Amino acid sequence: MKDIYILGIESSCDETSVSIVKNGNEDIATVVLSQMDTHAEYGGVVPEIASRMHVENITIVIEECLNKAQMTMDDITAIAVTYGPGLIGSLLVGVVAASTLSYVYNKPLVPVHHIAGHIYANNINNEMHYPALALVVSGGHTDLIYMKEEYSFERIGGTLDDAVGEAYDKVARVAHIPYPGGPLVDKMAHTGIDTYQLPLPLDDNSYNFSFSGLKSAVINLVHNEEQRGNEINLANLACSFQNRVVEILSKKTMRALDEYKIKNLVVAGGVSANSAIRAHLSELCKAKGINLSIPSLKYCTDNATMIAAAGYFAYKLGRRAGYDLKAVASTKLN
Amino acid sequence: MRSLFINTSSFFMTIAILEKGMVIYKKEEELLVDMASKIVPEIELSFNNVPFNIQDIDKIFVVTGPGSFTGVRVGVTVAKIIGWALKKDVIPLSSLELLATTYCETSNKIPVIDARRGYVFAGVYDSDLNVIMPDKYTLLSSLEEYMKDGTMISYDKIDKAIMPKLDIAKIVLKHINDKPISPHALKPNYLKLTEAEEKKTRQMQ
Numbered sequence: 014m015k016d017i018y019i020l021g022i023e024s025s026c027d028e029t030s031v032s033i034v035k036n037g038n039e040d041i042a043t044v045v046l047s048q049m050d051t052h053a054e055y056g057g058v059v060p061e062i063a064s065r066m067h068v069e070n071i072t073i074v075i076e077e078c079l080n081k082a083q084m085t086m087d088d089i090t091a092i093a094v095t096y097g098p099g100l101i102g103s104l105l106v107g108v109v110a111a112s113t114l115s116y117v118y119n120k121p122l123v124p125v126h127h128i129a130g131h132i133y134a135n136n137i138n139n140e141m142h143y144p145a146l147a148l149v150v151s152g153g154h155t156d157l158i159y160m161k162e163e164y165s166f167e168r169i170g171g172t173l174d175d176a177v178g179e180a181y182d183k184v185a186r187v188a189h190i191p192y193p194g195g196p197l198v199d200k201m202a203h204t205g206i207d208t209y210q211l212p213l214p215l216d217d218n219s220y221n222f223s224f225s226g227l228k229s230a231v232i233n234l235v236h237n238e239e240q241r242g243n244e245i246n247l248a249n250l251a252c253s254f255q256n257r258v259v260e261i262l263s264k265k266t267m268r269a270l271d272e273y274k275i276k277n278l279v280v281a282g283g284v285s286a287n288s289a290i291r292a293h294l295s296e297l298c299k300a301k302g303i304n305l306s307i308p309s310l311k312y313c314t315d316n317a318t319m320i321a322a323a324g325y326f327a328y329k330l331g332r333r334a335g336y337d338l339k340a341v342a343s344t345k346l347n
Numbered sequence: 348m349r350s351l352f353i354n355t356s357s358f359f360m361t362i363a364i365l366e367k368g369m370v371i372y373k374k375e376e377e378l379l380v381d382m383a384s385k386i387v388p389e390i391e392l393s394f395n396n397v398p399f400n401i402q403d404i405d406k407i408f409v410v411t412g413p414g415s416f417t418g419v420r421v422g423v424t425v426a427k428i429i430g431w432a433l434k435k436d437v438i439p440l441s442s443l444e445l446l447a448t449t450y451c452e453t454s455n456k457i458p459v460i461d462a463r464r465g466y467v468f469a470g471v472y473d474s475d476l477n478v479i480m481p482d483k484y485t486l487l488s489s490l491e492e493y494m495k496d497g498t499m500i501s502y503d504k505i506d507k508a509i510m511p512k513l514d515i516a517k518i519v520l521k522h523i524n525d526k527p528i529s530p531h532a533l534k535p536n537y538l539k540l541t542e543a544e545e546k547k548t549r550q551m552q
Contacts, residue, residue, distance in 0.1 A: 054547070061416065061541040068420050072431040073531050086432070102417055105383045106424055112387040113428040117401065336387035 019328060020078075020089045020114075021321025024107030025099025025127050026152075027052055027063045029070045030317035031078040033089070037325030038136050042082035043318045044074050049193065056192050057182075064102035071110050078317075086114070091121040093324020096334070097341035098127055098153065104340035112336045123324045124334040126346045127315075128154060129166065131281035133326065134308035134319035142277045142304060148266050150290065151282030152178030152195075155262075157220045157269055158346065160279075164326040166346045169269060170220025177258060178284045180224035184231045184254055188247055199287050202255040205248030209234060211257050220265055227257055259289045267297055279306045286313040348523070349399065350406045351390070351429070352515055355382050355422035356414030356442040357460070357502055362389050363515050364397050364404075368523075370516050372396050383421045390425070402433060406527070408519055411439040412536040413468040413482065414460055419535040427530045436527030439536070440518055443482045446500045447472035448514035455479060455497030457490055459505055467505070468538055471497065476521045484538045 016035055023030040032043035048066045052058045079085060094111035097104055115122035131154075132147045147158040147166075155172035175183070178195055185194020190201070211230050215223040231254055238245050270278060278298060284290065285307050298305035312318055352363040360382050364372040372393050378385060394401050409426035412419040419442075430437035446458030447470070460468040467487045471480035480493065487505070499508035540548065 055543050059541060059543040062543060064416070064420060065535070065537075065541070068424055068427075069534050071424060072427045076431065076531075102420070105417065106420060109383050109386065109421055109424045110428050112384075113425050114432065116387050116391055117429060117432045336391060337384040339381070339384045 017090045017325060017328065018084070018088055019123070019321040019324040020092050021125070021317040021319075021324055022092065022094045022107045022111045023130065023315055023317040023320045024067045024071070024103050025095045025097070026103060026315055027058045028315040029067050029074050030315065031074045032317035032321045033078060033082045033084060034137070034318060034321035034325060037133070037322050038138065038140065040137055040318050041084070042078050043316060044078045044081065045316050046070050046074050053192050056186075058100070060100045060102055063100060064106060067103055067106035071106055075110070086118045086120070089118070089120060091123050091324065091328050093123040093125045093320050093327065094338070095127045095130060095320050096124045096338055097344040099342065101340060101342040104342070108338055108340040112338055116336050121328065122334045122336070122338060123328045123332055124338055125320045125323045125327055126344065128156065128346045129164070129323040129327070130319040132158070132160075132279060133323035134281055134312040134316070135279040135306045136322050137308065137312055137318060139306060141279060141306065144273070144275050145277040145279055146266070146270055146273065146275045147279045147281055148262065149282045150177045150262065150280070150284035152176060152182065152284070154282060155222045155224070157266065159273060159275075164330055168346065170222070170265065172222040172224065173215070174223050174225040175228060177222070177224055177262070178282075180228045180258070181284070183228050187232045187235050188245070188250060190247070195284065196286070198251045199255065199289060201248045201251040202289060205246065205250070205252035207253045207256050208246070208249045209253035211253050213257055214261055216261060216264070220269055222261065222265070224258070227254070255289050259293045262290060263293050263297055266294070267301070270301070270303055276302070277304045277306070281308065283314050286310050348406070349404045350408055350519060351401070351404050352408045352519060353422045353426055354410040354442070354445065355386060355418045356410045356412055357418065358415070359502070360385060360389065361513070361515070362386075362393050364393055365516065365519055368516060368520055373515065382418055386421055386425055401429065404435060406436045406438060408438050408440055408522065409533070410442045410445055411534070412442055413484070413538040414442045416535070416537060419537070423533060423535050427533050430530035430533065437530055437533050438522055438525050438527055439533060440522060441470065441482055441536070443468060443470040444472060444476055445513055445518055446511045447476060448517045449500045449509070449511045450514070451498040451500070451509060453496050453498045455493050457493050457497045457499045459487070459490070459499050459501040459503070459508060461501070461503035461505060462539070476518065482538060
């Protein structure tokens with residue numbers, strides 16, 4: 014069979030990324046231009062600045078990726094692009110660029126949902142097995158997705174309020190931990206002990222999550238201690254918070270695997286870089302004989318490799334977009 | 348000489364194709380939303396209406412602003428990709444100068460785009476499109492001195508302003524020999540920092 018090369022474009026938040034992936038599993042070349050340092054000066058992603066930077070960099074990143082792969086657009090089978098969800102102004106740049114490329118080079122345009130991308134980051138250098146359960150944890154998502162077969166997605170639960178990454182960032186902010194707070198909270202948690210009484214969030218029979226209560230508990234605790242003039246042990250606070258998050262994520266994920274009789278777990282999204290989540294799930298899966306897949310760290314955060322990998326499967330299923338592909342800020346995975 | 352002209356800087360999206368200085372195809376559409384999903388289909392359609400392909404053009408003229416931030420990004424992104432992919436010269440144009448192609452009897456033309464809270468994007472041009480006052484973000488009231496022998500031109504509801512009637516051939520001819528810009532370097536001309544940047548600048552002062 015002829016090899017399929019997908020050029021992926023990702024611009025849903027603050028990373029301009031282009032990648033070429035062969036047959037859905039081999040990363041031929043990837044370029045990620047992160048704007049993190051710029052946004053760090055503002056304490057978070059500023060959407061208008063992100064959009065401006067995407068425009069300035071888009072052709073540079075495409076060219077660099079092709080050069081790195083030593084390929085031309087003629088070698089590309091199809092173009093895959095993240096159409097949503099994400100920051101609308103940022104998404105627009107990638108979508109318009111991809112539509113224009115598709116028109117100029119007469120190549121098929123394949124729309125990819127950002128979360129499908131995160132899940133298929135697991136297919137790089139690895140073969141995913143089905144049925145599978147996907148736990149998607151990021152700054153914008155906390156979802157449990159049942160995958161009966163290749164590229165089929167059924168959401169069985171998810172967050173009712175804050176995404177897990179969002180909760181990490183807000184906790185970091187109230188504890189005066191610099192942006193991006195999530196990874197730092199994770200790091201600090203390792204040097205602390207679980208001393209603070211924090212609630213286990215939404216510990217019920219559903220597969221839904223709720224992190225706003227836990228977040229509020231942390232905020233109240235910090236404010237109360239500050240008012241009393243007590244110093245907060247940040248490492249212990251980070252550890253206590255992280256333990257609750259990891260406990261509830263693991264508990265519901267393991268129950269879903271059990272109930273759906275699934276032997277394959279894939280973890281995806283930026284927060285899958287979290288060391289405690291990785292360690293805890295590895296341990297539980299090992300004990301239960303579950304085949305666990307977590308992307309290597311470089312594929313956890315936003316990148317176009319995952320979009321090109323997912324794009325390969327979408328392409329094989331015949332999914333196509335016209336040049337009128339719309340970027341959408343919020344959209345269901347299907 | 349064949350050129351593609353793209354303007355997405357306001358709520359009018361204009362796609363035009365020129366040959367030997369004449370507009371041979373023009374599509375102007377009022378779009379309040381969805382410019383991003385309409386532009387490539389419109390460009391495809393435009394080349395179905397002329398006897399040559401997009402590969403056969405020599406230059407791309409694109410309006411880079413000022414105007415709607417999102418709108419400008421759409422046109423600039425398309426121009427960057429076409430310019431880069433097909434190795435075509437790209438020439439940036441001012442949205443205000445484009446408004447100044449509107450015919451009027453006074454010697455000065457004052458194109459104005461409402462930027463809210465009493466501010467506007469404005470420039471002053473003579474009837475040959477020579478710059479009298481460079482484009483800037485300014486208070487509407489600051490344009491008073493040019494009004495003696497000038498006419499304001501705007502799509503927006505601005506007192507005494509006349510409606511634009513664009514002459515695309517005129518602005519393209521004016522800039523036909525401009526030095527082209529590399530597609531990588533082409534960027535929107537917002538004429539205004541983002542609110543976050545403005546706030547930071549104020550804090551630093």
